[in-house]
Amino acid sequence: MQQSVFESVRYSAACQGCGAEAEWQGVQALVGDSLRWDVGSTCSACGFAVAVCGRDLPDELRGRLLSEHRPAALQVPLPVQKTKVMRVLRAELSIGLADVKVVLERVLAGAYAGTLPEIERLARRLRAAGVDAMAVRPACV
Template identity: 35%
Template sequence: MDIVTESAPFTTPCIQCRAPTTSTVTEALVGEDHRWDIDGDCSSCGATWADCGYQQPLTGFREAILTANGPTVLELGVTSSSLATVMRALRLTRSMSPAQAKAIAEELRETGLEGTRIEMEILARLLRDSGVPVNVRTGQRR
C-alpha cells in the first residue's frame, strides 16, 4: 500500500489539563484514504493522545503543514496536453464548473498549482488516470 505523509508541529491545549502543548499534526494519504491526524503529549500533566482519521482538517492543520513543509507544486508534464483535455480531466475528477476548470487548467499550465504534498499527490493521481501527464515537486514555483 502506498503511503504519503507530511507532518508539522501544532500548538493545542492538552486534552486533560488544557495547558498549551506542542503536538504533531499529520496529513496522510494511505492508499486512497486522505486523512488528518493529531497526536501529542503534555509536559505539564503527562497526558498522551492520538486522534486519527479526520476527513477534513481542523482549523489550522493545513496552514501548519504548509508552514512547516512549504508548498508542493503540481505541473504539467513535458508532453503538455491541450487546455481542453486538462479541463475535461479536472471536471471528471472534481465537481467544478467549466469556468472553474478553465481557470485551474490555465494556472496548472502557466505556473503550476500549489498546495500540500498530499493535495497535489491526489490531484496528480486523478489527472494521470485521465491521461494528463503531470509532475509533483516540492519547493517554489519555477
C-alpha cells in the same frame, strides 16, 4: 501498489485537559487513493491524551503543513490535452465549467499548489487519465 505520501508537523498548543503547553503532532497522508489526516497530543503535565482523525483536512492543520513544508505544485508539461485535464479537475475538485477554466490556467502556469499529499493525489488521477503530471516542490525564491 502505490507508495504512501505524507507530511507531518509538530507544534505547541494548550492542553485540552489542564491548559498547560503541550506538544502536538499532525500528519496528512495519501494512502492508496485516500487522503487522511490525524492530530494527537499527550500532555506531560496532566497526562491528558487526545487523537483526532478524518478525511477533510482542517484549515488550521493545512496552514501549519503549508507553512512548515512550503506548498507543492502540480506540474503538467506542455503540450497537453486540456480537455483531459479539465475533466479530471472537475471531477476531483467538484467545480463547474467556469471555475475549471481558471484552475486549468493555474495548473498550466505551474501555480496550482497545495500540500504534497493533495497535489500528489491529483497528479495520480491525471496520470490515470493519460496526462503526464507530477507533484513538485518549487525551489525557494
